Amino acid sequence: MPWYEDFDRLISQTLPSLSVxxxxxxxxxxxxxxxxxxxxxxxxxxxxxxSALLTLAEKEEWPWMTVGNGSxxxxxxxxxxxxxxxxxxxEHMELMGDHRIRAWAGVSLARLAVFAMEHGLEGLAFAHGxxxxxxxxxxxxxxxxxxxxxxxxxxxxxxxxxRGVVELRGEELAFGYRRSCFGENGGVVLYADLALRPGDSQxxxxxxxxxxxxRREKQPLEYPSAGSTxxxxxxxxxxxxxxxxxxxxxxxxxxxxSPKHSGFIINTGGATCRDVLALIAKVQDTVKGETGVTLEPxxxxxxEAK
Numbered sequence: 001m002p003w004y005e006d007f008d009r010l011i012s013q014t015l016p017s018l019s020v021x022x023x024x025x026x027x028x029x030x031x032x033x034x035x036x037x038x039x040x041x042x043x044x045x046x047x048x049x050x051s052a053l054l055t056l057a058e059k060e061e062w063p064w065m066t067v068g069n070g071s072x073x074x075x076x077x078x079x080x081x082x083x084x085x086x087x088x089x090x091e092h093m094e095l096m097g098d099h100r101i102r103a104w105a106g107v108s109l110a111r112l113a114v115f116a117m118e119h120g121l122e123g124l125a126f127a128h129g130x131x132x133x134x135x136x137x138x139x140x141x142x143x144x145x146x147x148x149x150x151x152x153x154x155x156x157x158x159x160x161x162x163r164g165v166v167e168l169r170g171e172e173l174a175f176g177y178r179r180s181c182f183g184e185n186g187g188v189v190l191y192a193d194l195a196l197r198p199g200d201s202q203x204x205x206x207x208x209x210x211x212x213x214x215r216r217e218k219q220p221l222e223y224p225s226a227g228s229t230x231x232x233x234x235x236x237x238x239x240x241x242x243x244x245x246x247x248x249x250x251x252x253x254x255x256x257x258s259p260k261h262s263g264f265i266i267n268t269g270g271a272t273c274r275d276v277l278a279l280i281a282k283v284q285d286t287v288k289g290e291t292g293v294t295l296e297p298x299x300x301x302x303x304e305a306k
Contacts, residue, residue: 003060003061003062003063003083004039004040004083006060006062007040007060007062007083008020008040010056010060011042011056014052014056015049015052015053015056017045017049018042018043018044018049018053019042019043019045019089020040020041020042020043021040021041021042021043022039022040022041023037023038023039023079024037024038024040024041024084025037025038026038026070026073026075026079026080026084027075029041029067029070029084029086030067030070030071030073030074030075030226031069031070031071031131031224031225031226031227032070032073032074032075032224032225032226032267032271032276032299033224033267034074034075034077034224034267034271034272034273034276035073035074035075035076035077035079035080035273035302035303036075036076036077036078036079036080036303037079037080038079038080038082038083038084039079039080039081039082039083040082040083040084041083041084041085041086042083042084042085042086043086043088043089044085044087044089044090045089045090046090046104047090047104047105047157047190047191050085050087050090050105050159050188050190051159051164051165051190053085054085054159054188055159055164057083057085058161058162062083063081063082063083064082064083064084064085065080065082065083065084065085065302066084066085066086066087066135066188067084067085067086067087067136068086068087068088068105068106068132068133068134068135068136069088069108069131069132069133069136071130071131071132071133071136071226071227072132072136072140072226072227072298072299072300073226073299073300073302074226074273074276074277074299074300074301074302075273075302075303076273076301076302076303076304076305077272077273077274078303078304078305079303080302080303085188087104087105087106087133087135088106088133089106090104090105090106090107090135090190090191091104091106091107091108091111092104092107093107093111093112093115095119096193098195099121099195099196099197099198100154100193100194100195100196101115101116101119101121101193101194101196102191102192102193102194103134103191103192103194104134104190104191105133105134105135105138105188105189105190105191105192106133106134106135107133107134108132108133108134109124109127109128109130109131109132109133109134109137109142110127110128110129110130110131112124112127112134112194113125113127113128113208114128114208116194116196116204117201117204117205117208118201119201120198120199120200120201120204121196121197121198121199121204122196122197122198122199122200122203122204123147123151123152123194123195123196123197123199124147124152124194124196125147125204125207125208125211126143126144126145126146126147126148126211127142127144127147127149128208128211128212129144129208129211129212129215130142130144130227131227134189134191134192135188135189137149138153138156138173138180138182138189138192139180139182139183139189140178140179140180140183141175141176141177141178141179141180142178143178144211145211145214148175149175150173150175150180152194152195152196153173153175153192153193153194153195154169154192154193154194154195155167155168155169155192155193156168156169156173156189156191156192156193157189157190157191157192157193158182158187158188158189158190159187159188159190160185160186160187161185161186161187165190168181177231177232178231178298218260218261219260219261219264220258220260220261220264220266223258223266223267223268224266224267225258225264225265225266225267226265226299227264227298227299228263228264228298229263229264229265229280229283229297229298229299230242230263230283230295230296230297230298231295231296231297231298233293233294233295233296236293237263238263238295239261239262239263241287241291241293241295242257242262242263242283242287242295243262244290244291245283245286245287245290245291247262247282247283247286247287248262250279250282250283251268251279252275252276252278252279252282253270253271253272253274253275253278254267254268254269254270254271254272254275255267255268255271255272255275255276255278255279256268256279257279257283265279265280265283273301273303277301280297283295
C-alpha cells in the first residue's frame with residue numbers, strides 16, 4: 001500500500017478535524033510561484049494538532065516536511081512525494097509580560113513586527129520586510145539590516161524526532177549564520193518566546209517604514225523570488241561578484257538574475273524549477289571561473305529530479 005493511502009485511512013481515524021489536500025500544487029505555497037504537486041498537504045490549526053501529526057508521521061514512517069510561507073524554497077517541477085505540513089494556520093501571538101511575545105510558528109514576520117510595534121516593543125523592526133513566517137525564520141536564523149532572529153529569540157518550544165515536545169534555549173538552539181539546531185536535529189518549531197525591549201511606537205514605526213523603503217528601492221519585490229539566492233561568501237558579497245561577472249539580467253527561460261539586484265533570481269513569468277537551477281549553475285560556474293569564489297545557494301531546493 002502506498003504511504004499516502006495509509007495516511008488517508010489513519011488521519012480520518014486519529015485526527016478527523018485536520019484539513020488535508022491531495023496533489024496540492026507547491027507553486028501556490030512558495031514565493032517563487034514554482035513547484036509541482038505535493039502528494040498530500042496538511043494544515044494543522046494549533047501547536048497541539050501539529051505535534052500530534054508529527055508524532056503520527058514519525059510512528060508510521062511517512063515521508064514528511066514542513067513549510068511556512070515558502071519564502072526560501074525552490075520545489076522541483078516533478079513535485080514532492082511527501083506529506084507537506086503547512087503551518088500557515090498557526091497564527092496566534094500574545095504578550096507574555098516582561099516585554100515578551102509568544103508567537104506560533106505560522107505567524108508572519110510582518111504581522112509579528114507590527115504587533116510588537118503597536119505594544120511599544122522594539123527589536124523586531126528588521127524583520128518587518130522579510131517575507132517569511134516565524135517557524136522558518138527561527139529555522140534559518142533569518143536576518144536583515146543588522147538584525148537576526150537569534151538576537152530576540154529567548155526560547156523555542158519544538159517537536160523533535162524521538163523526543164516529542166521540548167523547550168530549547170540559548171546554546172541548545174545553535175544559532176549561526178542562516179542556521180540553527182533545527183537544520184541538524186530534524187525538529188519543527190511549534191512556537192517561540194521573544195524577548196524584546198521597551199521603545200517608542202512611533203519611532204519603531206518610522207524605522208520599519210525606512211527599512212521597507214530601502215527594500216523597495218533596492219530589491220525586485222515586484223517579481224516572485226525566494227529572496228537572496230546565494231549565501232554571503234566569507235569576505236565577499238554575492239551580488240557584487242555576480243554583477244562583476246556581467247551576469248546582471250542573465251536569463252534561462254523565465255528565470256532571470258534581477259537587473260535591480262543581482263543577488264536575486266526572479267521568476268519573470270512561467271519559470272520552471274529547471275530554469276532556475278540552470279541559471280544558478282550558470283552563475284556559480286561563471287563566478288567560480290572568473291573570481292575563484294564558490295557561491296552556495298541560500299534557497300532550499302526540494303524534490304528529486306526525474
